[in-house]
Amino acid sequence: DTAVSQTPKYLVTQMGNDKSIKCEQNLGHDTMYWYKQDSKKFLKIMFSYNNKELIINETVPNRFSPKSPDKAHLNLHINSLELGDSAVYFCASSLYGQGNTGELFFGEGSRLTVL
Amino acid sequence: GNSVTQMEGPVTLSEEAFLTINCTYTATGYPSLFWYVQYPGEGLQLLLKATKADDKGSNKGFEATYRKETTSFHLEKGSVQVSDSAVYFCALSEMDSNYQLIWGAGTKLIIKP
Numbered sequence: 001d002t003a004v005s006q007t008p009k010y011l012v013t014q015m016g017n018d019k020s021i022k023c024e025q026n027l028g029h030d031t032m033y034w035y036k037q038d039s040k041k042f043l044k045i046m047f048s049y050n051n052k053e054l055i056i057n058e059t060v061p062n063r064f065s066p067k068s069p070d071k072a073h074l075n076l077h078i079n080s081l082e083l084g085d086s087a088v089y090f091c092a093s094s095l096y097g098q099g100n101t102g103e104l105f106f107g108e109g110s111r112l113t114v115l
Numbered sequence: 116g117n118s119v120t121q122m123e124g125p126v127t128l129s130e131e132a133f134l135t136i137n138c139t140y141t142a143t144g145y146p147s148l149f150w151y152v153q154y155p156g157e158g159l160q161l162l163l164k165a166t167k168a169d170d171k172g173s174n175k176g177f178e179a180t181y182r183k184e185t186t187s188f189h190l191e192k193g194s195v196q197v198s199d200s201a202v203y204f205c206a207l208s209e210m211d212s213n214y215q216l217i218w219g220a221g222t223k224l225i226i227k228p
Contacts, residue, residue, distance in 0.1 A: 004158070040220075041153070041202050041220075041221040041223065042220055042221065043159075043204065043218045043221065045215070045216075048215070056215065090158055090159070092158075092159075101147075101164075102147050102149050102161075102164060102206070102208040102214065102216060103149075103161045103164070104151075104159070104161070104216065105160075106158030106159045106160065107158050108156075108157055108158050109157075109158055
């Protein structure tokens with residue numbers, strides 16, 4: 001059983017399109033994250049949800065909208081895709097607050113290519 | 116604010132060589148320190164961690180010691196293998212930042228047979 005699973009793994013699309021990436025975790029964690037990793041492997045946090053509530057919202061364009069229907073799912077919707085959105089997007093989960101030992105569990109990533 | 120600085124890669128070594136990847140940090144409180152590894156085509160996974168000064172984290176032959184006096188957490192391995200080729204990330208978390216991870220930029224390690 002995959003602990004954190006994201007779909008799709010690869011996404012190739014045209015500029016201006018809208019796309020979504022889905023993430024699910026079966027670890028019973030209450031906190032989920034979206035990270036963006038650029039071509040130089042630099043990792044940047046985008047959003048964090050705790051039990052369906054947004055707790056981190058970094059400086060990310062409004063075109064990016066996370067949605068958490070329940071604490072096991074965190075989806076990412078991107079409107080009006082731009083070339084600069086090309087990256088690998090990682091979903092991750094962890095426990096929250098003092099229960100957070102710093103161990104995040106990552107999905108395998110979704111590679112988005114915008115043409 | 117808190118930050119993590121890693122040595123820039125790529126680091127290229129021959130098999131069985133000794134590895135050191137440097138990591139230093141700045142923090143306002145008493146952070147926990149981590150090394151994560153990302154193998155090609157995969158997500159990150161925790162490699163080792165240390166939660167207080169002088170602790171040594173170890174896993175898969177890798178070690179790192181939490182040095183408060185030098186604010187460092189260097190990753191070492193005595194004899195690397197081709198399968199260790201990956202990107203290594205140093206990170207910290209502390210209570211003052213609600214335990215959110217602060218990441219280094221990552222260091223790519225290439226091991227040649």
